[in-house]
Structure formats: structure tokens, C-alpha cells
Amino acid sequence: MKTSVVIFLSVIALTSCQSKPTNLEDTPGGDTYGFLPPPVWNASMQNLKQDMLTLEPFIFDKARFIDPANHEFLSKEIHKLAVESKNVKHDPVILTKDPTVRFVAEQFADELQKADENFKAGWPDYTRWQLAKVTSFCLECHTRIRQGPEFNPRDTARPFLNTLPVAEQIEFRIAFRQFNLAYGLALKNLQQIQSSTMVHEDADRIARLALLVSVQHMQDIEKTKKIIQAIERNSTLPLYLKKTNKLWKKSVAVWNPNEVFNQLPAIRNLISTRVSEIEDMRAIPALLRLLTEGQNRSELGESLFLTGESYESLNKISMMSLHENYYESCVRKAPRTKWAQLCFDKLSNSVALSYSGSGGTRIPRDIKNRMEELQKVIQRPVIE
Template sequence: MNKKAMFMTRLFLLLFLISHVCLAADAKKTTGDQKTEARAIMDGVYDSFVKVIPYVYSDEKNGGLLLKDSQQKVELLKNLTDISDYFKSARHVEYFQRPGFRPSLETINHHMDDTIRSVKNDNFAFAQKRMKALTALCISCHSQLSESASQNAFGTAINKAKRETFDSDFAYANYLFLVRRFSDSEKYFDLAIEKALKENQEHELYSSLRKEISIHTKIAFNVKQGNQMIARFEKDSRLPPLAKSSLMSWKKSLNKWKSFNPKKVKSIDRFIKTYLAPLESEKGQTAGGEHDVTLLVASGVLSKYLNDHPKTPLAPEILYWLSIAERRLSNTYFFSLSDLYLKDCIKLYPKSRFAKKCYTEYAENIEFGYSGSSGTDIPVEEKQELERLKGYLK
């Protein structure tokens, strides 16, 4: 296994180990027995997922091997089913039924059912995408935890995980990022960037820069520190043109947010109309990165508002815009939750005018995702999912 694969393997396992604590965090009435049961369930998930990892990050050739070796397919299905069964046996904490936390256990269960169905139908490419998306469910949980909850949730994991147990500064930085030790993670991302510049490792370079800017926009919102981060690297002659261009774009955008204070947002409706609605007409143009900072800030503001106001009538609209932000940012900042936000928008708020917009967005994403030089080839199970979601609309 090469170094990159080893890192992704360890990172994925850490995500699953960490995510089980989310089931108990912030739930004041959770008993010791429930916590013990949750840990036992996630230990089972961990044991089964170890055996699934080779398929999660393999290339398409390994997917073809499943068709040639029926025993491998049987083994993969067994482990995916075990993971699904463990999740279904978990006791879900009411706190995570809030719209901002759905992706939740219920979502994971539906997600696993679809994944298993895809493997059974020999649609490995689709199953692989779903297995990768599981990481997003974990990130969605613990990136939204309050500071007190995150300290309780990640304390044990933080104490056990030291730098020497990771293959690289990049791997350790990502771990610290996931457990919300943002100041420490930035230090190690800086080290990873220096190494990436020396060794021309573009993946680690871009990923590290993007994680750092996300800390200072979506997560902590500190324009001053964001500009300080950019200043550390913007004049480095080793920077590839695209990286330099991204830094300049972020710097320009950050300056527009200098007087903004997310804690003083009194009207989320006005916030959406001011910062996001203008992007509606140029939604397809956000891929250039010029709106990254706006989307990151908006994603942080909307997520927090939805968690603080789970019964807001603006929930479907917020889910729609969170989806739009995730769609652009997923491949470069986080794993995508875009489709899951759209599904919740449709299922939870079918009477909302945004439900139809969410369905249209989801259908277009699916059509685009399965279009190629040979035309559009949407899997049967995804067509069935489209029909199921359409049935919710009023």
C-alpha cells in the first residue's frame, strides 16, 4: 500500500472511531449504559470497515475484480451488511435529529442500504461513491459540535493520537482538523505545505491551503488570521500558478468581509438575499473559485443558524443553499453532502416551494454525474430514487 493509500486508510478509520462519540455528545440525558452500547456498536463498525477500505479508495480496475471474483463480492457485501446492522442497532440521540445534523443515523442507514444494493447490482462505481461519502457524514457531525461537546467527544482520541503515530505532518494535520484542534492543525498544515512545495506534491499543497482557509472562514471566521495565513505563502516563488491565483482570489474576497460579524446576523433571510441569491444566476460559474470565501462563510453561518433554530421555516431554503455551497466546495474542501441536503429538503419539507427547487437540483446533478461521451446512463437504482423523491412533492 502506498503512502497516500495508507494515509487515507488511517484517516477513514479515525473518522469512524471519532464519529461514535457524536452519538453521545451534547445529549444531557444519555446514560452510561447508552454510551457503553454506542461504543460497542462503533467498535463493530470499525472491525467491519477495516475490511471494506481496500474497495473504498481503489481504482476502477479493482471494481472489475468484484465481477470476476464472486467470493470478493460476497465478502464485501457481508462487511457492508454488518456495518449497516450495527448502525441500525444504535440508539440515536434526539439532538442529532435537528436539520443541520441530518445526515444522521437515519441518513447513514438509508445510505448503507443504497450502497449494498449497488454492489448487488454490480454497480461498483456508484457503490464506491457512496462509501466515500460516509466520511462526509462523520465530518458533518463533529464539525458542528459546540466547543464543550467537542472537548468531551474528542478528549480520549486526542490524548491517544500523537504525531509519531501518523505517516506525515499532512496526515496529522488532517486528524487535528477533524477533532477541532484548529490552531494545532494549522501548524502542521504549514509544515505539510513546506514539504509539498519542496517535493512538488500538489495534492497535499492544495488540500492544506484549502483546509486552512476554511478554518478562518467557515469554521472560526477570523479575517485577520486568514490574511496572515495568505501572507505566509503568497510571495513564495515555488507556488504553482493556480495556487498563487487562489491565494490572491481569497485575499481579495476576505477584504470584502472585514466588517462582517457572523454573531450579529439578525436576519438569515436578509443574509441569503444579500450574499447568496446573487449567485443563483451564475451557479455554474462558481467552479472558478472566485466565490469560495463567500460560500465558506455562508456555509458556516447557515449551518450554525440551522442548528440553533432547528424549527425555522427557512430550513428548506437553508438546506438548498447549503447544498449549492457543498456542491462547489466538496471536491476541494470537504466530502460532499450536497445530495443529502437536497434529499432532506425534499423529504422533510415537501410543501415548501424550495422542495421542487431541491428536486430539480438533485435531478440535474444526477444527470450530469452519469453523462459522458456515450450519453447519459443513470443506474436503475438512482432512477428509482428519483421517482421516490418526486413522490414527496406536493
């Protein structure tokens, strides 16, 4: 079910983004957080959209995707998508301000190239999963900032949405920047959810998604308190969630809504005194804004390290997290600094965990090659 939801969210997000100005969501104080908004869609992104619209019926239908009768057609369309991904152009201003855009764009194209190769090699199931994975990069860019693209309302009202589990519906609303709807749905379910199997399966995720909205996206302490109160008052929720909720309550108790995090030392202190994930949710918007400002190499390295670390701590909440990109960007942008080595170590641990199972750790050769190349970047002399 999870893979289907990834595919659904990713395809709809990519195909729904319109050539409109970005939608701004300011804080109560008038500040905006995060990277600069993406420009209106250029021809290359419009072509990507059309390619995905063509592939969408097949990605949703596994039987059609693996049907030999469709192999030639899909091979042609997937190859076309892979080629088009290399032609995506970004605003030069954004490439300057956002140190991860170029890297993510390159990884997006690389993954599609691999999907093209894997489909031709006879691995349709894996290719189908890869197509969902790469488009989730687009989702991440839509949701990590307070400034984001507008979506066609028709696409966010698809009948399929109502068939999803509640947690998936909430994540869908977050992906489309419908934060009020996401928050309301989460709060209602935490207040009304009754003892059943879904309590143990979904209540924890619903609670964390609710906090993701109220803390990171809305930056609203009062809405966050309502989430915590709802968990406290619902006696049917599992004990482990009640215990975790006490940590969230402690985090909120020291949350000063008037405190401004516009300097690295303040953000560093917030994260170092972490009580729960709430500190990471508060830090991320400030870090993303800081990354758009002028920093020396060491400051940039630390900012990227802290951003990756905070995103990694939120991995179990949502599918949309690219912490490894921040670690890798840290190595490349701040080589020969202590942050480069720290980021490399974090990245190495994350990669090893991703490819570990009951049979041990088996890291693919191309990933090993990339890690070896990154190690050399750290050792390479820095040319100022």
C-alpha cells in the first residue's frame, strides 16, 4: 500500500504543478522562511509533466506496467523521460542561493537514467518503484519551504484520495500545501480515534504528521498544544504514544514563539538542547532560510550538517525526506572542514542502514563508488 501511495502522491504532484506564481505563506510577524521559490515552469518541466501524464495509467496499474505487450511503448516513453530530465533548467538566482538544487536535479536525472536502463534490462517492478522515488524529489521541494507552487484544485480532489488511510490523506494534504486541511483532519482523528488495530498502526503517524504541520509548516504553538491535549485526553491511544507525548509537551513548554532564529549559534543551541523532534521541526525552517544567505565555508558546512541531521530525525514521520542530499552537499560545498567529515560519516551510516537486512549489509557497486569519490573530495585541496 505504501508504494502505491508514494506513486500516487509523486505523480499527482508532478502533473498538478501549474505555471503560476508561487504561493507565499508568511509567518504572523511577516517573515518568510526557506529557499527562494522556484520559477514558473519552463518548457523542460512542462515536457516532464506531459511525459508523466503519459506514463501515469501504467504506473498505477502494475499489470499493465509489466505486460509484455506494453514493453516497447513503455521503453520508449521511459527513455524519453530520462532524456528530458537532463534538460531541466533552473533559475540562476536559485542555483546560487540554494546549495542543494543542482545536486538534487542531477540525482533526479541519474535515477531516471537508471530506471531507463533497468527497464530495458528486464526489471519492470524495480523500474516502477524508481519512477515513484525520483518524483518524490519534486514533492520534497514543494513541502520543505514556506513558499511553494500552486496546484490545480481538480487534482487535489481526485476520488482516489478518499480511499486512502487517514494518515495517507493527511500526507497528501501536506504535499499539496493544504496545511489547514491536513491539520484539521489530523486533530479530528486524534480526538475521535477509538481502540482498534488501526490505533496501533496509524495513531503514532497521525500524531507526528499533525506536529509536522503545526510546528514546521505553520509554526503555531497554540495549534501544537491542541494536538498534545488531544492525545492526553484520548484514553484509547497506546501507552507508548502517551509517553512520547510527554516529551512533546516538554518541548512545547520551552518554546518561546517570540524567539527569532536568524543566527547559526541560536539554531545550533536549539538543536543541541533537543528534547524531541519538535526542536528539529522548529530548526528546519530557520536553517533553510539561513542557507539562502551569505555564509563562509565552515558556516555553510555546519548549516548543511544540521539541516541533514534534523531531516534525518524526521524520517519516520514522512516519506518526503532528503537528508542524504544535505550530507552529500555538505561534503562537496565544505570540503576540508570538520563538517565535511562529520557529514560523510553520517551519510555512510545512513547508506549502510538503507542496504542492511537479515542477510547483512550489501551496498550496490555504484553507491560504493559514489562514497569512495566523496571520500576523495574531503581529501582534495580547497581552492579559494
